[in-house]
Amino acid sequence: MLTDLLPRLARHAPVPVCLARGLAATGVTTRLRADPDVRLVASPRQATVLVIAGAVPRAARDAVLRVHDQVPAPRGVAVVGDQSLVEWLDLGDVPVLPADDPVPGLRRLHEQLLAGAGGSPSRGPADNPVEWSGVGPHGQGGEGMMGGKPYGRPMAMPPQEGRDGLALDRLPLVFGPFLPALPAAVQLEVGLQGDVLEEVRVVPLDLDAGVVGSSRPLSSAAGRYLAAVAELCAVAGLDALACRAARVALDPAPEALADLRRRLRRRGGLRQATDGVGRLPDGRDATDRWHRWLDLAAAAAAGEHAGHDRVDPRELGPALVGLELGHALVTLSSLRLELEDAVAAPLGAGA
């Protein structure tokens, strides 16, 4: 009885989707964001379906597969765009969804999973390939408490300078490229001390090997700006406003756009999350940047094309040193368009 009731009830829930987005995936992202039947989740753990969309750099293959494995099994996988992504990732029997209407296919996949379908099998290694070294049963020990490689990983070490206890361990970590706050095809390499970035490099993925999949950006320029605003809203915790912005992005009618601008520019709204955050050498903070996006969207809707600057990710690192991790991620999110265009520039296509 209960086993019957649960899936029946669960079917009414929006499909929790983890999105692995490549370049120029604004079309899909925005459609998923705008649809109340889909919930774009923050972490693959919270998803049932992984959607791979846009032009994914070949260099990101391992990353896609890692995120794939992090979606709890049984997991669904769908590709938006064309068959080439399926073949490249060797995913087997995976649906290819149309970029302009991906939701019904996702829903079907989700319901099959709830009905007991097996889902996509894990792809990564079954056992830890990192060598466990040390003398103890878990690879620990050897030289004091910091020696060995317990559970296959070494202990983090404090940075070189100082030893008086205040120079604490620095965690070398690489975030992305599929973290929701990060622009497409960008990784954040950090030395994290506590939650503060002591060392930052914003690294674009290597595009020399090319990309797989087709790019389907939103057709309207205004839509692209609004889609970026929607993503920033989501990062700031305003998922409902993000949904509204995404709907306007799909159909940037002047009245809807004006209404959205009014809502977003209120004091204490989105500004709460962005005011004073990520001030770059040009003196602008995150709020200035999304205000500019809104202005550009309005201009584009009125037929003018002002265009935005590009920001080279490699030059961004020094500006982020010393920021809290959350600040840094919001900052990168507020530079989404500028960074993505700079990254995609070698491809020649204005993403």
Added chain:
Amino acid sequence: MLSAFAAVVTAAAVVAATVAGIAVLRRQPDPSSAHWSTTLPVLGGSEPQVHAWNRFHARYYPMTLVLVAFEMEMMFMYPWAVVFAELGVKALVEMGVFLALLSLGVLYAWREGALRWQ
């Protein structure tokens, strides 16, 4: 007399047990989900080089010390609140002096930038 606390403890224990029961519920795992690769921490596609469990630099640590000192003093305020109306202005002035002293501590901490991320 202790029945009130017995009621609190029972209610809390029942709720805790229910929630813990939900949290340990596990569906029969899919054989493929036993893979090591599914257990990697979420970093958006990259693999960690080290464990997350390492010395963690809480950037606000001076603030926690200020809190500990401040919170000691709050223990005097609870009984104070109960007799406040009886004692009237005397209690008000008394606590005013007490809080003013402690405010000096907070003021100093703020002035030294101890409330900021270090």
Added chain:
Amino acid sequence: MIEVAGAAHPLVAAVVVSAVLGVGAYAVAALETGIGARVAGHPLGVTASLRAPLAQAALLLARPAVVTERPDGPLWVLAPALYAALAATALSVLPLATDFAVADVRTGIVVFGSAEVLAMVAVYLHGWAPNSPLPLVGAYRFIASGCSFLLLSMFVLIAAALPAESMSFGRIMASQQEGLWNVLRQPLGLPLFAVVALGVSFFGPLDFSDGHELAGGTAAEVSGPPALAWGWARRAMLATYAIASAVVFLAGPSGPWLPGPLWLALKALAIAAALVWLRHTVGRVQIDRFVLVAWTVLLPLAFLHLAIAGVVTLA
């Protein structure tokens, strides 16, 4: 040890607390869906809003739970259980009718404060247990915020205790039946307490630990039933704080015509709706700014609040 609203039999206590938390958390989740849909621009009907939390819970129950590479398993289970138990503890000292509380103990506001303090432990453990960087950062952020709003909550509750001449929530309610409601006598209290409510249940603008930018923060590694446990527990905590706000500032269950519990439910629902509306319209505050503002602006405001409450009580 017991003040005006009495104490219940332990079995009654367990049933009442579970029921109120269950319904309260459900109401918060339904409000979240309903108000969220309205803000998003595609309003949902009442039935759809009421069905959404059930569907979400069913989905989480139907999904598997994952483990990380080398988690602290027992602490990972303990975290949501402890957090929910603290919500239950805090709820049990609140009067639910004019003459009924699960335990209207004399040290009510101290018990309530203790639950709030220990909530820091629960959230910390939830972020620590999975051995994963993003949850860990979330956990530390929660402690930063917790250490900042803790004093606010103590001052607000102590101010409410002044006219009541007691630390029991029953007396605090009774003191408002005789005089004005605290929302008028102590006007700064409700906004300050709302900050605490959002902070403790890391909700909306004060969702420092489980935010989207940290890929879900302490919940980034949780799926399936444990995610349901965690999500339910934090909504139960928000519901408890909504009820506490109603008791402390709006005289809780007292009111004309309607039965007491219904009054309490209406008042708490109004407060919960306001908090959920904030969650959907105010972006997440930056954590370091919150800490600074809490200590340099809100804490002096709490002093002022206490002074106002003291003068009004003596007047």
Added chain:
Amino acid sequence: MTGVVVDVAFWIFAVASAWFGWRVFRTDSMVRATFSLLASFAGVGAIMVLLLVEYVGVALFFMMGVEMVVMAIYMVAFMMNPAGINPMQMLHQRRVATAVGVAVAGALAAVAVAADLPEAPLVAPADTIRALGHELMGGSMLLMQTVGVTLATTMVAAVVLSSARGRFGPADDGSRPPPLDPDEQVEAEPAQAAARGDGHGHGGHG
């Protein structure tokens, strides 16, 4: 509640408290150790409530909650290997510690057995909290104000000692890290020193 129930509750909390106290030294994880200590204190708080010292018992939860959270932060910040993923030994100077422990426990037990404790059953005091309030505002007012001054001084001292940066800039401006050994020259390699794991000083908690 009847005496038997109170007795049973007492023993449950007492045993739990002692067990958690023992766990503090049996686990490798600093977080587990810290919160075991908290659980141990919570047991003591519950016993206080059973002894009808309601305010002190409940306040113990409150105080120890904050203190143990802060302690956890510091433990994880300053301990190498805070989670104990590399197993280690929590005990120092085992033989001395055992001797002192046994001696102290024995002395305390002797006091408990030898003392002439009152046998009258506990009666709920009329209103201890009110009495405490009057005491603080009356006879002990000077004491309370002294505590206020002390705590303000504590805050200043804590900030002076812990803040890495004052209003005049970084606290360690112009200072040099001390050499690893007194006779060694300054230019030792810090990473090696850390790897050696010398002195995993977790003596200071509790």
